[in-house]
Amino acid sequence: DADNVLHIGGIFPIAGEGGWQGGQACMPAVNLALDDVNREKNLLPGFILKLHSNDSECEPGLGASVMYNLLYYKPHKLMLLAGCSTVCTTVAEAAKMWNLVVLCYGASSPALSDRNRFPTLFRTHPSATVHNPTRIKLLQKFGWSRVAILQQAEEVFISTVEDLEARCKEAGIEIVTRQSFLSDPSDAVRNLRRQDARIIVGLFYVVAARRVLCELYQQKLYGKSYVWFFIGWYEDNWFEVNLDKEAIACTIEQMRLAAEGHLTTEALMWNQNNDTTISGMTSEDFRQRLNKMLKEDGYDIDNNRYPEGYQEAPLAYDAVWSVALAFNKTMEKLSKQGKSLKNFTYTDKETADEIYSAINSTQFLGVSGFVAFSSQGDRIALTQIEQVIDGKYVKLGYYDTQSDNLTWRNMERWIGGKVPQDRTIIRTVL
Numbered sequence: 256d257a258d259n260v261l262h263i264g265g266i267f268p269i270a271g272e273g274g275w276q277g278g279q280a281c282m283p284a285v286n287l288a289l290d291d292v293n294r295e296k297n298l299l300p301g302f303i304l305k306l307h308s309n310d311s312e313c314e315p316g317l318g319a320s321v322m323y324n325l326l327y328y329k330p331h332k333l334m335l336l337a338g339c340s341t342v343c344t345t346v347a348e349a350a351k352m353w354n355l356v357v358l359c360y361g362a363s364s365p366a367l368s369d370r371n372r373f374p375t376l377f378r379t380h381p382s383a384t385v386h387n388p389t390r391i392k393l394l395q396k397f398g399w400s401r402v403a404i405l406q407q408a409e410e411v412f413i414s415t416v417e418d419l420e421a422r423c424k425e426a427g428i429e430i431v432t433r434q435s436f437l438s439d440p441s442d443a444v445r446n447l448r449r450q451d452a453r454i455i456v457g458l459f460y461v462v463a464a465r466r467v468l469c470e471l472y473q474q475k476l477y478g479k480s481y482v483w484f485f486i487g488w489y490e491d492n493w494f495e496v497n498l499d500k501e502a503i504a505c506t507i508e509q510m511r512l513a514a515e516g517h518l519t520t521e522a523l524m525w526n527q528n529n530d531t532t533i534s535g536m537t538s539e540d541f542r543q544r545l546n547k548m549l550k551e552d553g554y555d556i557d558n559n560r561y562p563e564g565y566q567e568a569p570l571a572y573d574a575v576w577s578v579a580l581a582f583n584k585t586m587e588k589l590s591k592q593g594k595s596l597k598n599f600t601y602t603d604k605e606t607a608d609e610i611y612s613a614i615n616s617t618q619f620l621g622v623s624g625f626v627a628f629s630s631q632g633d634r635i636a637l638t639q640i641e642q643v644i645d646g647k648y649v650k651l652g653y654y655d656t657q658s659d660n661l662t663w664r665n666m667e668r669w670i671g672g673k674v675p676q677d678r679t680i681i682r683t684v685l
């Protein structure tokens with residue numbers, strides 16, 4: 256009967272072109288999680304969790320209207336799931352007016368780590384700043400204290416670089432220059448050369464990354480005297496594809512030459528070990544179930560035709576478990592006060608505060624790894640470091656910022672056979 260249902264809203268980026276259409280894989284992952292939590296007898300005893308959702312196309316305006324319709328029409332929703340930084344920014348800024356927690360499974364923008372603007376936001380997707388402590392750790396490991404930054408002029412990279420600059424200052428690492436470009440990187444790369452930059456952190460989307468790589472080749476800013484840090488969540492063969500389509504003026508061999516040896520950092524989104532998670536599955540079990548579901552949805556998984564958001568699917572799956580665990584805690588608390596989640600209304604601040612504090616203290620091992628939130632609602636996550644060796648990405652290690660623990664496999668290889676210098680060494684022969 257209708258009154259044993261706990262309703263939540265969902266806003267997924269599925270259709271459309273601009274931004275990240277990660278709802279394509281994240282919505283199926285959410286549906287898997289709803290089946291699983293509703294099968295757990297003692298998680299939401301006597302209740303089932305029901306999702307009401309629509310497509311935002313990763314457009315903030317459309318996302319706002321989806322949110323409006325979810326809230327205008329009954330039944331009352333107890334919280335909102337959302338993806339895409341732009342949509343989460345709009346939804347999370349407004350949701351406080353309805354006393355709703357917003358849980359974002361696909362938002363990386365550092366701007367979202369702001370409790371003043373987003374008092375009820377949590378995210379299972381880590382902020383882009385999660386790479387920065389790892390970058391600092393690697394610079395220190397290889398003795399580099401003079402770095403340059405090359406970035407695309409996009410909000411997510413601007414705020415990430417601000418965080419990186421602050422951490423470099425703290426660590427006594429000199430930023431010799433910070434170059435940014437809108438879409439043509441040639442001038443910025445020329446300025447790197449003028450400043451004799453050798454260790455460079457690059458922050459751009461993958462299409463810009465291909466333009467940068469070809470520019471590096473042409474301006475000879477690659478090889479044994481240079482180390483580039485790129486973002487690790489591009490597809491593995493990103494530097495070999497779309498060269499004609501994007502009018503890249505380099506051959507695939509030239510791109511491979513320029514790409515050889517670069518390092519990448521990325522947040523871990525799939526639990527790396529074979530541990531059984533709270534759902535009873537390992538992350539590999541989850542992968543099998545998700546692949547089966549996606550094949551039934553018509554994706555040709557066996558030929559690597561994955562929907563967008565596949566990488567982030569564990570974040571969406573774990574977001575639903577976060578909600579179910581938080582509701583489990585809240586229901587116990589409310590029943591002692593003779594209240595119930597099913598009577599929640601958008602003006603019920605007390606219940607909203609109970610839900611907030613329940614989710615704030617929720618921690619568990621999920622398919623995306625250990626799930627826990629910082630005081631800003633940010634996902635605490637491990638990062639992974641890789642290097643391109645003979646044209647293929649090789650895992651070099653993992654970094655846990657919380658415990659400052661770098662797990663290193665000693666697989667790195669330098670083109671000149673030794674660690675490149677961060678500056679020109681002038682040897683004066685006396």
Ligand SMILES: CC1(C)CO[C@@H](CC(=O)O)CN1
Pocket residue numbers: 274275277338339340341361362363364488567
């Ligand atoms: C790692 C990536 C691709 C970063 O952008 C996220 C989408 C967004 O921040 O809008 C999804 N995950």
